[in-house]
Amino acid sequence: MKTVVNSARLFTRLGIAAAALLLSQQVLAVGTDAGTAVSNQAIVAYDVGTEPQTPIESDPLGNSTPGAGAATVFLVDRRVAFTIVEVGGAHTEVAPGDVQAFTRFELTNNGNAIMDFDLDALDLTSASPGGGTVHGAADTDDSVGPFTIRVANGDGITGTPDFATDLPYVDELGEEETVVIYVFATIPGTSPNDAYDNFTLNATAADDATATPTPGALDPLLTESAGADDPTVIESVFANTSGADVNGNATEGADDGFHVNSAELVISKISAVISDPFGSGKALPDAVIEYTVTVDNTAGASPAQNVVMTDTLQIANVTLEDEAYAPGDVLINGAPCNADFPDSEPDGCTYDASTGDMTIVVPDIAAGASATITYRVRISPL
Numbered sequence: 001m002k003t004v005v006n007s008a009r010l011f012t013r014l015g016i017a018a019a020a021l022l023l024s025q026q027v028l029a030v031g032t033d034a035g036t037a038v039s040n041q042a043i044v045a046y047d048v049g050t051e052p053q054t055p056i057e058s059d060p061l062g063n064s065t066p067g068a069g070a071a072t073v074f075l076v077d078r079r080v081a082f083t084i085v086e087v088g089g090a091h092t093e094v095a096p097g098d099v100q101a102f103t104r105f106e107l108t109n110n111g112n113a114i115m116d117f118d119l120d121a122l123d124l125t126s127a128s129p130g131g132g133t134v135h136g137a138a139d140t141d142d143s144v145g146p147f148t149i150r151v152a153n154g155d156g157i158t159g160t161p162d163f164a165t166d167l168p169y170v171d172e173l174g175e176e177e178t179v180v181i182y183v184f185a186t187i188p189g190t191s192p193n194d195a196y197d198n199f200t201l202n203a204t205a206a207d208d209a210t211a212t213p214t215p216g217a218l219d220p221l222l223t224e225s226a227g228a229d230d231p232t233v234i235e236s237v238f239a240n241t242s243g244a245d246v247n248g249n250a251t252e253g254a255d256d257g258f259h260v261n262s263a264e265l266v267i268s269k270i271s272a273v274i275s276d277p278f279g280s281g282k283a284l285p286d287a288v289i290e291y292t293v294t295v296d297n298t299a300g301a302s303p304a305q306n307v308v309m310t311d312t313l314q315i316a317n318v319t320l321e322d323e324a325y326a327p328g329d330v331l332i333n334g335a336p337c338n339a340d341f342p343d344s345e346p347d348g349c350t351y352d353a354s355t356g357d358m359t360i361v362v363p364d365i366a367a368g369a370s371a372t373i374t375y376r377v378r379i380s381p382l
Contacts, residue, residue, distance in 0.1 A: 034078035034113035035211035035234050041071040074231030078211065080222060081110040081239040082117070084203045084254045091135055091196065091259035095302055098187040103256040107170060107203050108178040116206040116219040117170040121147040121183055124198040134198040134255040142195035144185045144258050152180040169218045185258055193264035193300055198257035205250040210234065223248045263304035263367070266296040274376060286381040288321060295362060296370040304365040309373060313356035320351055321376035331374045332362060
């Protein structure tokens, strides 16, 4: 019975020691940096009969000699977790010719190691899955690229992109830290109204194998560790939402795009018989014909500015009716304009009777509006 009591006492002491060891490891492991060496050595105390024996220290390979043994050491592995989100939830509104238009993203490192992230902007097209739809609008295959990726320098100034150099990667992002990433584009001057150029910004986790910071250089891309745990190696487990991509790396993406607001002009020109020698309403020799040119911007999202209409009359067949709308030869939105040549009035209308060349300058046409230009010609008589 005494032996049983001593054994029970030994098991109790061992249980307390094991529980204490397990608890210490659990407390240390929560939020512990990757690469941290966790070192523990168990000590076993016991009695033989009623005689206490010299405690024996543990060893990974086993030890029976008091005062000897070695600690059991393992390296904390790397938990790869991060998010990238688009800021704003809507397209960046741009106009043709805009320089350095940008969209904004935020990348957060939720893992337990300082990490690099490779960045890549993937241009979407109408052939992309779902038509390349972002924020409810499909891609229209109108490119505003190439895209330039810039990582904020962390100066803390909200809304002011400020960079030393353009970097296509995030360098040494700390645990639970967030960095702002901008994607810039210069909008071509000929971009059509209501064009959408959508893209995906991908971030791929990268880190040094030893979890050692390497400022100024992009670390190798990570692959997920397979097989049984090796306590001597820092291994990687992907805890990001998407897990491993087709290349075996940890990649997360967020979508955004640019929406072009421009003028959208529709030009029409019609003719009507105003008079003829016989009152027939037909385009006979010596008849007067009125042209009406409509410049329509009702579908546009921006004003059309510096609008210039040119027309060349066939002077072998027709001549411009002088003072058809006395005191002017042309009407612009109902207002008379003098196109006589040589034309000394700065009213925006000129006409060269020797060539038939006409130039009409129209005031800016607002989005949702239109302009109308009318002028008359006479068919050469027999």
